[in-house]
Amino acid sequence: AQSVTQLDSQVPVFEEAPVELRCNYSSSVSVYLFWYVQYPNQGLQLLLKYLSGSTLVESINGFEAEFNKSQTSFHLRKPSVHISDTAEYFCAVSARNTGGFKTIFGAGTRLFVKA
């Protein structure tokens, strides 16, 4: 069975500081990994994803995540955050199962960027 753990429910950080949002997963099969972002009063939108190849993936707005198979982690990082990064971030794991495929979402991490 798959599971996803986001280790921090809330992360407050000052503007221009670095941030890391942690995500660990468990799965008995190969997985695809995603980070979604939800801005206030909006639905989720894809931030970045790992499918295969290079273990470091980047988004267009400066976030990056590294797939670490040995530690079963997919932590999200940004070297310098902006006020506009304030949002909730969800890690998701997708894998094949007997019925097709299944996607599991973590509980979410609220990022608060303070001026």
Added chain:
Amino acid sequence: DVKVTQSSRYLVKRTGEKVFLECVQDMDHENMFWYRQDPGLGLRLIYFSYDVKMKEKGDIPEGYSVSREKKERFSLILESASTNQTSMYLCASSLPGQASYEQYFGPGTRLTVT
């Protein structure tokens, strides 16, 4: 620009009412999903559909049903709303068959049952 739309952003209903939440996507996606989102619990899958008139139960189907009469439309039905169904409801769609395909989400419907 891809779009998933939901019929209402905010909805207030009384206990025992029948509630319909509508979702429409314009991407010709086969897969459609209904989730509920609660603080600290993330997204939990209620039902999904991989084709017209096909549906599969998710992790928390109790108290809900769904309808998919057309490819672009997926409806969530609360037969008799209860206060514990107060939540944010998110609809999503995706291409079929691959675990690697991301989901596209609507803006959500915040339902309050009083």
